[in-house]
Amino acid sequence: MTVAEFRDRLAEEPVILLPLGSHEEQGPHAPMGDYLLAEAIALRAAELSGAVAAPCLPFGHADFFRGFPGGIQLRAPTFRAVLTDMIEAFLDHGLPRILILNGHSTNAPLIDEVARGLRRQRGVAVASVDLWRSIPDALWTQIYGADAARARGHGGDPVTSVSMYLRPDMMRPDLIRHARPATAMGLPVAGVGGVRMDGLPVNLPLDAHEVNGDGMLGGDAALASAAAGQAIFNHLAGHCAAVARHLSRCDPCQPMSGPISEPMPEQGGAP
Template identity: 45%
Template structure:
C-alpha cells in the first residue's frame, strides 16, 4: 500500500476499488475546516490546508503499516466571530452538528468504524465533542479528534522557544507560516496593520468576544472586524515558508503516529475501538 501510485483520497477512487480496500476496515480521516476571514494577508479557505495535510497524513500512516484514507473535507465550520466580514461561509452550530453526525453515520453505516477527525477550526470543537460523545453513548464507538492548528501551535512553540507567544493567534502563527509553506501563492504581500481602538459599551475591545473592563475580560458579541491584530503584526515579519514547512512535517509525523497508534488498538467484536 505504500506504492507512490496509491490513492489516499476517497474522492479519487471508484466505489468498487474502495469497497475492496474497505474490507480490511482501514482508518478513515475526516478533515474539517472553515472558510472565514484570516485578515488582509491570508486566503479564507483554511479547509484547503486541512485537506492537503489529511492526504499526507494518510500516506505517512499507510507507509508505517496502517492503511489510511482521507475522506473529502467539510469546508464549512461553525459560525462564530466572522459574520461581519465579507466572503465567510459558515454553518450554524445546529446545522454543523447535523451534517457532522450524518457524515459519520454514513461512514459507520458502511462498516468504516476506524475514523479519526482532523479538525481545522476552533468553533467546531464543542460540537465535535457533542457528536462523538453521543456516538460513544449510543454505539459504544470512540472517535477521536486531532485538532490540527492547536497541535501545530504546540509544535511551533516548542521549536521557537520562550518569548514567542505573542506571534500566535488568529491570522498569525501557526497558520501564517503554514500557509506560506503550503499555499504561498495566495499570501498577500505588504504590511499587516494592527488596527485597534474599537469600543463597545464604552469599553475597549480586547479579543474575540471580549471587552476590557479595568483588566477584566467581559464577554460581548464582538466580531472579527473589531478585534485587534497585534498577534498578526508580531508574526508577519518573522513568519516564513521554511518555518511552515518544518511545522507541517512535524504535524504530519505526529498525526501519522497517532493514527498508527489508533489503528493498532485492539478492536471489539464489531471491529471498532471501544
C-alpha cells in the first residue's frame, strides 16, 4: 500500500491489525520465526474484515530461548518501547482502533503493560488477541481426536501444522524429534516456568535448552499436518476478522460503551 492509498483510507478510521511474533527456535524441524504465521493470519483477517494489516514486528521477548543460536530476542524495556512507538504512529494520525495479533505467548504481559500505559496517557483502549490461545478445545478435538493433548506444545502444534500449511518449503520433517521428560532439583519439569511437586506447580526460572536440547518443550510434532494447519489458520483468520469488524463499530476511547456504528466495508490491505 502506498502512502497515498493509506491516506485515502484515513477518513474511514479503519481498524489497524498489528501482528507480533518472535524469531526463536520451534524445534529442529520448523523454521525459526513464528512471526511469519502471525503476519499471514493478519493479512488474511484484513482481507476478510476490511481492516488494514500493519507490518509485523518479527522479534519478541523470550529470554529463556537465548540458549539456542540464531534467535533474536528483545529485552523487555526494548519490546515495550518499540510496541509503544508502533501504536503511537497510528494514534498520531487519528487511528485509535488498533487490534494487536500476538503470535508469541510471552509477549502477552508486556503487551498488557503497554496497553494500560497508553490507556492512561492517551485515553485509548488497545485490544489484543493471543493467537495460539484462541483455538477452541472443540477444534483441537475435531482435528486430533484423542491425541489433542499430545499434539499441543512448543515444538508441536499449533505452530508446526500451520507452518506446514503456509511454508512447506521451509519445513524439515526428517528432523522431527520427540520431547523427553526432564527433571530439575529432582522434580519433573513442567516447561520453562518450573517444576511440579506432589502434582502442584513450583515456579523455577529454567531456560529452554535446559528443558530440552532440541527445543521440544511439549507437543508431538509427528501428529502435525498441513490439513490441521489449514483448519487452524482458517479459524484464526476468521476469528480475528470477526473481532476487527466488531471493533470497527466501537469507540476505543469509551470502551465500556457498546457498538456505535455500522461495520467497516470489506476492502482490507496492508500499508
